[in-house]
Amino acid sequence: MNLFKTIKRINFKSFWQLVLLGIKNPFFIYPTLNATRECLAVSTKHYGRLHYQNTPANAFRHAFWNYLIAKKCTKWSEKTDYILNWVKNITDWHENAFRNREMARKMDLHNNHVGRWLFNKHKDKKIEEVIQIVLELTKKSIKITKQVSLEKHQFSLVHLTD
Numbered sequence: 001m002n003l004f005k006t007i008k009r010i011n012f013k014s015f016w017q018l019v020l021l022g023i024k025n026p027f028f029i030y031p032t033l034n035a036t037r038e039c040l041a042v043s044t045k046h047y048g049r050l051h052y053q054n055t056p057a058n059a060f061r062h063a064f065w066n067y068l069i070a071k072k073c074t075k076w077s078e079k080t081d082y083i084l085n086w087v088k089n090i091t092d093w094h095e096n097a098f099r100n101r102e103m104a105r106k107m108d109l110h111n112n113h114v115g116r117w118l119f120n121k122h123k124d125k126k127i128e129e130v131i132q133i134v135l136e137l138t139k140k141s142i143k144i145t146k147q148v149s150l151e152k153h154q155f156s157l158v159h160l161t162d
Contacts, residue, residue, distance in 0.1 A: 009098070010097045010098070011097075014093070014096065014097035017093055017097075018093060018097070021089055021090060021093060025086050027073075027076040027077070028069075028073050028076060028077075028083075028086050028090075031069065031072035031073045031075065031076065032069050032072070032073070032086075032090055034072055035065065035068040035069040035071070035072045036065065036069070038068060039061060039064050039065040039068050040061075042064065042131060043057065043060060043061040043064065046060070046131075046135065047060065047061075053161060054104050054107060054159055054160035054161050055159050055160075055161055055162065056138045056139075056141035056157065056159045056162075057138070058107075058108075058111075058159060059107070059111045059114075059137075059138060059141045059157035059158060059159045060134055060135065060137075060138040060141075060157070062091075062108050062111035062112050062114075062115060063111045063112070063114045063115035063118060063134050063137065063157055064115060064130070064131065064134045065091070065112070065115060066087050066091055066111075066112045066113075066114075066115025066116045066118075066119065067115040067116070067118045067119045067122075067130055067134070068127065069086075069087045069090065069091070070083050070084060070087045070115075070116065070119040070123070071119060071123070071127060071130075073086060073087070074123070080120065080123065083119075084116050084119065084120065087115075087116055087119075088112075088116060091112045092109070092112075095108055095109055095112070103144070103145075103146060103160055104160060106150060107144065107158050107159065107160055110150045110153070110158055111157055111158065113154075114137070114155060114156070114157055115134075117154075117155060118130065118133065118134065118137075134157075137156070137157050138157055140156065140157070141156070141157040141158060141159045142156050142157070142158050142159070143158075143159055143160070143161075143162065144158045144159070144160060
């Protein structure tokens, strides 16, 4: 992950939104970047490049990414609500700064939510244990279409293509 290449891809407004997020939570910047790198490595290890498509592997990546950001931020704060608020804000920012098609965006936001739910449920587990939990959830990932209501799959991972 090349941070400067990534930043060059975002527009002016998104850049300043990111700066403001970072100013409000400076201690969470490094753990978030570290979690992002680690998540990409773990996702590639388990799924190759499939996690860059709208497959169950992508659902894994989004859920694990949210979990891992939260887990790594616990070194800087013990306030779960504060941490989860940061994770939601930074991952929502990402989804808005790097726009997807409507269903792909909904899928990503949903799987991000599942990752934060997993953190709330498994915050005391080791990362390796949570990887196994997310891998199992990924096997049960539900293929969705425009007609499907995501609310009924609140605690399940979802994907668009096989």
